[in-house]
Amino acid sequence: MPEIHQSIAQHYHERTKYDPETLASKSQRLDWAKQPVPFKEYRIGSDIDLKPYIQETPEGFANDPHAQWWQRLSRLLFRSYGLTARMPSMGSTVYLRSAPSAGGLYPAEVYVVSRGTPLLPAGLYNYQCRTHSLLCFWENDVWQALQEACFWHPALESTQLAMIVTAVFYRSAWRYEDRAYRRICLDTGHLLGNIELAAAITDYRPHLIGGFIDEAINDLLYIDPKQEGAIAVLPLADLLDIQQNLPPGCTALPSATETNYPDIPDGELLKYFHSHTEIQAGITGKLNLPAVKQPKSLEDKYNFPFCLKIPTTTTPIYWGEKLSDLELAIHKRRSTRAYNGEDLAFDELKALLDFTYQPQNYIDQSLDNAPDYFDLNLIQTFIAVCGVNGLESGCYYYAPKAQELRQIRFKNFRRELHFLCLGQELGRDAGAVIFHTADLKSAIAQYGDRVYRYLHMDAGHLGQRLNLAAIHLNLGVSGIGGFFDDQVNEVLGIPADEAVLYITTLGRPR
Known part of the structure; x- marks a missing residue:
């Protein structure tokens, strides 16, 4: 039991969870004759x-x-x-x-x-x-x-x-x-x-x-x-x-x-x-739903002592007249298959973070300044930097409220990222790799088991904003949902309570 x-x-x-000692034994050949049709008829x-x-x-x-x-x-x-x-x-x-x-x-x-x-x-x-x-x-x-x-x-x-x-x-x-x-x-x-x-x-x-x-x-x-x-x-x-x-x-x-x-x-x-994450019938009448969202925390979750803090404020991305460039980015978006290993510019990384986490900066372009998520207070962001001009290699915590990077480890993690991403070269050759995490135990205490849906949908939502900003900036981008869960925390120094939800790799396309 x-x-x-x-x-x-x-x-x-x-x-x-994927584990390096057991993953190989679990793998099996796909039955291509049973590949599902991705359309409903x-x-x-x-x-x-x-x-x-x-x-x-x-x-x-x-x-x-x-x-x-x-x-x-x-x-x-x-x-x-x-x-x-x-x-x-x-x-x-x-x-x-x-x-x-x-x-x-x-x-x-x-x-x-x-x-x-x-x-x-x-x-x-x-x-x-x-x-x-x-x-x-x-x-x-x-x-x-x-x-x-x-x-x-x-x-x-x-x-x-x-x-x-x-x-x-x-x-x-x-x-x-x-x-x-x-x-x-x-x-x-x-x-x-x-x-x-x-x-x-x-x-x-x-x-x-x-x-x-x-x-x-x-x-x-x-x-x-x-x-x-x-x-x-x-x-x-x-x-x-x-x-x-x-x-x-x-x-x-x-x-x-x-x-x-x-x-x-x-x-x-x-x-x-x-x-078993469903909400059951039996609640009658109207729930006492709040008229507005729950107030956001005023502080970022982690403020590591003695860490290097680097501001990320920048000029917002311009999405063109009537958001024409945004519409084009949605149409052009593709997942990058390989990176050439060349460095990103720090200004590019700052622009990606700004569009993804600072929607209030885009209200003058007719974008929603507070789009709906389930609960972004539960999502944390860590970035492994391997090749960003003007930014030292290492692992950083991104503090969206303070708009700054807080360095927690000093190291180039290319070899480790290759391993953590199940041997995918995207992890090795990326200039930066973004990790979305959440304290699963704390989240369940707040929302029950259904929160697992909310956490991953919010992480995917953030990931799509990263995707589109990267495409607009002519960068390569690809999400990774398969990784060695526990080893990510150990290698990068991410707190053990943080469950890794999603990885987004960023680099120059080959």
Whole structure:
């Protein structure tokens, strides 16, 4: 039996760690005949073609308000999760999307719920990214059911549209087995980052909801909870409608903390864990949701004694007129396959950190100055610097509130990073490697086992902002979800309580 004091989230995290002594024995050859299709298909339903509204000259719709509405929704969906490239691979075609996904498996599905507008009838729609269309698979008013499932969240009172993101478990589990849940949540975080920024481009404001009755949302979408599960709900406030300019609301609610669980066989841990992070039905009426987010801590978590402190304030990235360069970066984004080992400039690293962690600096460019996350107070950032001009090699803690780097180890870690990243040359040749971490025990005490979803989605969200800033600066960037967990802390000097969630490598592309 598992140790009784461990919650299921802690047990899952320990069970899915990579260790150099056991990883080789766990590896197995992939059954390519069973590779999942990363698209959802419906046997019935009616399609709404969005391709005519994605043309590059929006001025063509200047005198057609209906076409303008469709164009905004079309661009939002396309920039969030649309196909951006088709590549031949092993006799078939691989489709790349605007949001990155581990192994190109794309476990997330996007649904649109309409309350009923003059142009989009009430009902449920699945975003078919392969054809860039909306498939209506249920024509009926389901908005009240959505509100009930989300505990009557205030963001659903005035909005007319919502997006629901689900996870199709097998798409990632086929390759990554039980550890796939980490990647599923990270990939969802990438998507949430895209939705946030694509919404700013198209005059929407997504309000993130992570606290909902899972079974009710799954039933609403007619999905099989053994194969697919809801993971985020996002009411879309239309910023062109003054009544929908809403204050931020509650994004995260706690679940139970499960400590009494059976021995779970390998291969069944992922689904068991997801189902035991659900919020159950039984809470009636409206929750006492705060009108605004919980106040942020005024201090950064770590202030190591006698450490070197280096300011990171800088000139914000300019994203072009009407965010045209941001839209281009979303379209151009690719994961870099190899770096040439050349140094980055410190100004480049500062710009990346500024865009990712200082959104208040971009309000004059019409970006959200406080985009929704679940709880960024739980996420910490460490940076291993191996090749940044003007910055000594070593491991640094990034203090976002103070906007400074605090050095905790003096060493060039190229060889160690190569090992920690499972022998991937991206770790060895990167100029800087960013680690997102969280104190898992403390986070569970605050939000229950469901926090594991929140932590990884927030880390993926931050990672996507790093991705887009790097692409804009013509840098290489690639996220890594596979690493030797415990050895990262030991080698880099990261406090032992910090569980590593995600790694982003940065360098000059080869």
